[in-house]
Amino acid sequence: MKVAVIGNGGREHAIAWKLSQSKRVKKIYCIPGNGGTALENKCENIDMKNIDEIINFVRKNNIELTIVGPEKYLVEGIVDEFKKEGLNIIGPNKKVSMLEGSKIYAKNFAKKYGVQTAKYKDFKDYNIAVDYIKTVRFPIVIKADGLAGGKGVIISKNFSEAKKTLNDFMNNDVFLGAGKNVLIEEYLEGYEMSIFILLDGENYKIFQTAKDHKKILEGEKGLNTGGMGAISPHPKLSMELMDKIKEKIIEPTISGIKEEKLNYNGILFIGLMIQENEPYLLEYNVRFGDPETQAMLPLLETDLLEIFNHIIEKKLDKINIKWKDNISCCVVLAAKGYPIKYEKGNEIKTNIDSYVFHAGTILKDGKLLTNGGRVLSIVDFGRNIKEARKRVYNKIKRIEFKDKYYRKDIGIM
CATH class of the missing domain: 3.90.600.10 (Phosphoribosylglycinamide synthetase, C-terminal domain)
Incomplete structure (x- = not known):
């Protein structure tokens, strides 16, 4: 098989590296790739970013499967365009991708289907948002509604910090439109956990868990980044906690996806806060995480191409995913x-x-x-x-x- 991996980050290099180990993979086109994929076994970098260009390249080169790394392409609807052409692609469509593309949409979805999450309010007007933060108990969490490269979440310890954040997001437009609308959430005290789910439109399977370190400075201090490191699997995951995650997070999420007829094909990354051994949804992401993917894939013993093929064929229930005991x-x-x-x-x-x-x-x-x-x-x-x-x-x-x-x-x- 010839496959394509869209993206140029560490996540995409890790995916390409793992796919290269499959005996069934002949060639991997990394679009656009990076210095590492340029040197990776079976890989070739292709410098293009436009969705129409990518579709034409995939069709002309008889590429049988495409994997999308970054959320940007998913939110822009690349899967819908591939499906129109009858091309196989791993990732949710534009409608489903709103679970990541809009934090307000995601929180309203969670509330509608009973997913345990922090209390929140959303705002489109700066002055109304400022009036609201005069009434809250600090600290609070302020989130840009749209995509902000993993940097659109700020914990504000007092009113002046919160007002500055709202001004930066809503008036100064530091995220180029992504922060014009905001979520203001109660602050949860605990530890974070990432859990990755595979879906094929009919079945789902838990893939793996991880712990991400998002802040730039040691001790989880300083500015948010795209991620400064990760460990996998999460060392604090117990059977009791997993049962709660299934009951209060995963099952109602899957029920909501089916109820809304979202036909989800691909990876669902659920960000959790664990407070007093109770899981709370922080966010949905509609793709593999970065750098969690780099931590997870070296432990995977099952052929990644076989996993992706089972998603395409709607046979996730037929595959047993194996991991190293490390x-x-x-x-x-x-x-x-x-x-x-x-x-x-x-x-x-x-x-x-x-x-x-x-x-x-x-x-x-x-x-x-x-x-x-x-x-x-x-x-x-x-x-x-x-x-x-x-x-x-x-x-x-x-x-x-x-x-x-x-x-x-x-x-x-």
């Missing part, structure tokens, strides 16, 4: 200044190539150069988190580029 740790190496301002074009020097997934890199004149804020995801695993952390941080010592930055506490709960 825990993995992924640490993101970023460019100093991320997520605000950072340099590009610095040479990367390394003598390791196992479980190193590229994100903000480019291959130019035979050299690997930095080309983004999150540069590399470094992964390793072990019998426990202590062993996994030791291995991954030893690897990091052997990778150099100018102004390399990473958190030292990934995997510490």
Whole structure:
């Protein structure tokens, strides 16, 4: 088979790497790919971003399956356009993708179908929102309604912080339209968990769990990022907690999807807050997470192509997904200044190539150069988190580029 992977991050490199291990995969087109996929086995980078261009390329090259990494393409309706052409693609359609494309839509969906989530109100008017925060108990959580690259969530400790956030989102338009409408939620105290579900339109299967570290600074402080590291599976997941997650989060979500006739095909990423051993929905994402994917896939023993084919054929109930009995740790190496301002074009020097997934890199004149804020995801695993952390941080010592930055506490709960 020839397959295509759309996207240029660490998540897409990890997907392409895992697909390359399948005996049934002949060629992988990475659209547009990065410096790592340019060097990956069976992979070729194709520099295009327009949906119509991608469809024409897939059709002309007889590509039998396409996997979408970034949410942007899904929200824009790439799946709908592929389906019109009779092309196989992994991902939900435009209507379903509103579960990620609009946090207000997602919260209203959760409320309608009884998914346990934080209390909230949504606002389209700045002045009304400011009047509301005069009445609340702090801290509160303010979320941009639309896509903001994982950065549109701010915890405000007092009125002045909250007012500034609302002004930045709604008036200064720091997220280019995504923050014009906002959610204001009660603050939940606990720990976060990511759980990934596969759906084929009829069946669903739990894929894996992970713990993401979103803040730029150690101790979960500073600005939100796209993710500075992850561990998988989540070390605090018990059978009792999983039963609650199924009952109060997953089952009502699946019921709502069926009730709304959303015909969901692909990956559903559910972000949770666990407060006093009770799960609360934080958000839905309609694709694999980044950097959770980089942490999860090295543990996967089942052929990823077979999993995707079972989604296409609506036979998820027929496949048994197997995992290594280990825990993995992924640490993101970023460019100093991320997520605000950072340099590009610095040479990367390394003598390791196992479980190193590229994100903000480019291959130019035979050299690997930095080309983004999150540069590399470094992964390793072990019998426990202590062993996994030791291995991954030893690897990091052997990778150099100018102004390399990473958190030292990934995997510490």
